[in-house]
Amino acid sequence: QVQLVQSGAEVKKPGASVTVSCKASGHTFANSAMHWVRQGPGHRLEWMGWINAGNGNTKYSQKFQGRVTITRDTSADTAYMELSSLTSEDTALYYCARGDIVTGGNSFLRFDSWGQGTLVTVSS
Amino acid sequence: DIVMTQSPDSLAVSLGERATINCKSSQSILYPSNNQNYLVWYQQKPGQPPKILIYWASTRESGVPDRFSGSGSGTDFTLTISSLQAEDVAVYYCQQYYSTPVTFGQGTKVEIK
Numbered sequence: 001q002v003q004l005v006q007s008g009a010e011v012k013k014p015g016a017s018v019t020v021s022c023k024a025s026g027h028t029f030a031n032s033a034m035h036w037v038r039q040g041p042g043h044r045l046e047w048m049g050w051i052n053a054g055n056g057n058t059k060y061s062q063k064f065q066g067r068v069t070i071t072r073d074t075s076a077d078t079a080y081m082e083l084s085s086l087t088s089e090d091t092a093l094y095y096c097a098r099g100d101i102v103t104g105g106n107s108f109l110r111f112d113s114w115g116q117g118t119l120v121t122v123s124s
Numbered sequence: 125d126i127v128m129t130q131s132p133d134s135l136a137v138s139l140g141e142r143a144t145i146n147c148k149s150s151q152s153i154l155y156p157s158n159n160q161n162y163l164v165w166y167q168q169k170p171g172q173p174p175k176i177l178i179y180w181a182s183t184r185e186s187g188v189p190d191r192f193s194g195s196g197s198g199t200d201f202t203l204t205i206s207s208l209q210a211e212d213v214a215v216y217y218c219q220q221y222y223s224t225p226v227t228f229g230q231g232t233k234v235e236i237k
Contacts, residue, residue: 043215043230043231044228044230044231045174045217045219045228045231046228047224047225047226047227047228059224061224061225062225063225095173095174097173105155105158105160106155106162106221106222107179107221109162109221109224109226110164110176110179110219110221110226111164111166111174111176111219112176112185114173114174114175115173116173117173
């Protein structure tokens with residue numbers, strides 16, 4: 001059974017950076033697309049980007065381009081999301097979510113498993 | 125970007141009655157070469173992450189009760205709960221995976237009347 005376990009809540013000051021981790025188990029990490037989705041106070045879900053856990057290729061939403069970096073460590077089956085230049089608008093619950101690369105047909109862009117979420121609060 | 129719009133924003137349904145949620149995309153998400161609609165429905169209960177219910181607009185994920193069904197094609201889609209149960213109280217989201225950035229509807233909150 002696929003399980004994604006995220007790191008704990010963070011409180012950051014404006015202008016700082018935050019890194020959230022997502023440890024995967026129960027599946028072949030290299031066959032995964034690891035995505036990051038955030039959910040703000042209004043509960044809207046917002047996709048930030050993804051990494052191909054097999055080859056490390058990334059793609060980011062234009063909205064976050066230049067501020068977000070997604071990486072992975074295949075030896076630890078863990079994906080990371082770093083968001084820089086934080087403002088109060090970045091206060092949100094951040095989820096990692098998994099898509100399946102193997103199935104094909106853009107299936108890697110739908111999310112069959114989600115982490116428990118990491119609350120990031122940006123406050124001075 | 126493809127804009128996904130759900131209706132209604134919330135609805136209250138009696139136990140055992142039907143609940144219907146609509147989702148409209150700003151452009152077609154039907155891929156002609158495989159005749160598939162690139163739409164997924166999620167359920168999010170309070171304090172939990174979203175859970176996938178239906179993909180390809182109408183294919184139920186393994187383990188999802190058959191009272192949940194999806195329909196529609198092109199730009200207009202529907203999630204139906206045929207007989208609402210207490211455990212179905214949640215927010216439901218549609219998402220297109222036709223192109224990046226993937227985008228979500230704003231969510232529909234389902235409550236018991």
